[in-house]
Amino acid sequence: MKVKLRNPDREVQLRGGRPVGSVLDELGISVDTVLVIRAGELITREMPVRDEDELEIRPVISGGAP
Amino acid sequence: MRCRRCHGDAVIEIRRHHAAFCTEHFFVMFRTQVEKAIRRHQMMAPDDRILLAVSGGKDSLALWDVLLDLDYDVTGLYLGLGIENYSDRSHEVARAFAEERRARLLTVDLPRDYGYDIPTAGRRGSRSTCAVCGLSKRYVFNRAALEGGFDVVATGHNLDDEAATLLGNTLRWQTDAIARQSPTLPAGDGMVKKVKPLHRVSELETAAFAFLRGIDYVVEECPLVAGNTQLRYKEAMNTIEQTSPGTKAQFFLGYLERGMPLFRSEDRAALQACESCGQPTTGRFCAFCRARAQILGERLSADPEPSDRATAEELSDEVLPAEIYDRAVR
Numbered sequence A: 001m002k003v004k005l006r007n008p009d010r011e012v013q014l015r016g017g018r019p020v021g022s023v024l025d026e027l028g029i030s031v032d033t034v035l036v037i038r039a040g041e042l043i044t045r046e047m048p049v050r051d052e053d054e055l056e057i058r059p060v061i062s063g064g065a066p
Numbered sequence B: 001m002r003c004r005r006c007h008g009d010a011v012i013e014i015r016r017h018h019a020a021f022c023t024e025h026f027f028v029m030f031r032t033q034v035e036k037a038i039r040r041h042q043m044m045a046p047d048d049r050i051l052l053a054v055s056g057g058k059d060s061l062a063l064w065d066v067l068l069d070l071d072y073d074v075t076g077l078y079l080g081l082g083i084e085n086y087s088d089r090s091h092e093v094a095r096a097f098a099e100e101r102r103a104r105l106l107t108v109d110l111p112r113d114y115g116y117d118i119p120t121a122g123r124r125g126s127r128s129t130c131a132v133c134g135l136s137k138r139y140v141f142n143r144a145a146l147e148g149g150f151d152v153v154a155t156g157h158n159l160d161d162e163a164a165t166l167l168g169n170t171l172r173w174q175t176d177a178i179a180r181q182s183p184t185l186p187a188g189d190g191m192v193k194k195v196k197p198l199h200r201v202s203e204l205e206t207a208a209f210a211f212l213r214g215i216d217y218v219v220e221e222c223p224l225v226a227g228n229t230q231l232r233y234k235e236a237m238n239t240i241e242q243t244s245p246g247t248k249a250q251f252f253l254g255y256l257e258r259g260m261p262l263f264r265s266e267d268r269a270a271l272q273a274c275e276s277c278g279q280p281t282t283g284r285f286c287a288f289c290r291a292r293a294q295i296l297g298e299r300l301s302a303d304p305e306p307s308d309r310a311t312a313e314e315l316s317d318e319v320l321p322a323e324i325y326d327r328a329v330r
Helices: A020-027 B023-040 B058-069 B086-101 B110-114 B118-124 B129-148 B159-171 B175-179 B203-212 B229-243 B247-262 B287-296 B308-319 B323-327
Strands: A002-005 A010-013 A034-038 A054-059 B012-014 B019-021 B049-054 B073-080 B104-109 B152-154 B193-195
Touching: A002 A020, A020 A034, A020 A054, A034 B203, B012 B203, B019 B023, B023 B058, B023 B203, B049 B058, B049 B129, B058 B073, B058 B086, B058 B203, B073 B086, B073 B110, B073 B129, B086 B104, B104 B110, B104 B129, B110 B129, B118 B129, B118 B287, B129 B152, B129 B287, B159 B175, B159 B203, B159 B229, B159 B247, B175 B247, B229 B247
Parallel strands: A002 A054, B049 B073, B049 B152, B073 B104, B152 B193
Antiparallel strands: A002 A010, A034 A054, B012 B019
16 A cells, blocks of 8 residues: 655555554554545545555644744 | 534544544534634624735635635735745645635735845844744734734634643743733734634644645645744644543633633733834834844844843743734733
């Protein structure tokens, strides 16, 4: 499964056949800090992902001068 | 995971609410939270002219979208910071949104209108990059609102922003800043009313709202923000939130309900017009004009020594990560 991570942009290959939450756990990412996007749609943490899926994991945190 | 309202497929889970929502009901929940914030804190009246600070990020565009749908008279103001590529992309996104929604967008450009950009300011001035950026934004938004006859300046600060700021102020026991961390700061003495209608929704929610509404926003982080204090506080809050969902909301919304009355704002010195630009200040020259003069290598007068109070304000602006300068001289 191809996983595109943002800020900084990079790609990693991970195993499918498990819920999104397990993928995030492997990456050390808290579920509340990212949007997980598959085929242009948001998916929640219990949704299963497959080896042939492509995911985008998009951080929601922004900082800097308010 | 099922939508709390209709039991259809959920697209987002809000763990602090122990709930998930489909797209339609998430929009309802999000807009309801914004309306509740506006109503509870008397942020704006139906006939107010609102100037919205637009960065091109998820928060300001999501707020613009909601305010337009609620039929408020809202005009966007984009401030060009002169950060190569990043500012170009941000401006493009703000313009595209305005065009698509047929909304009004004003633009102020720091290099064109004030003669400096933020990367240069960070190198030449005595302030950190984020501090001089924040000072520039607060100054320009207030001035543009006054000169344009706007009643209110709205910003896209969300629950995570406010919780992180409160954490920072609390860690340093900046009691005066804590007392003033209100989602609505009233107008007065040359300061336009400031409001934060997104303070009840998290960063995850504003990002999801923007995405689901099909809003093209700048996902990339500002290239100058690395190591920013505000980001470190957010990370700390998120670590707690991961195992205790709802902590951020309890911390900030609980502060508004029960904490704020316990803190008293210090009496502020009287304001006068800056001798250079006319904006409110306690000294002869405002912090913005002094910072700009330093960046450009100019002298404001033969007697440029700031007062003790002005120096203290500048130092506060350096270490306080939030919007404190808005009212720092009141």
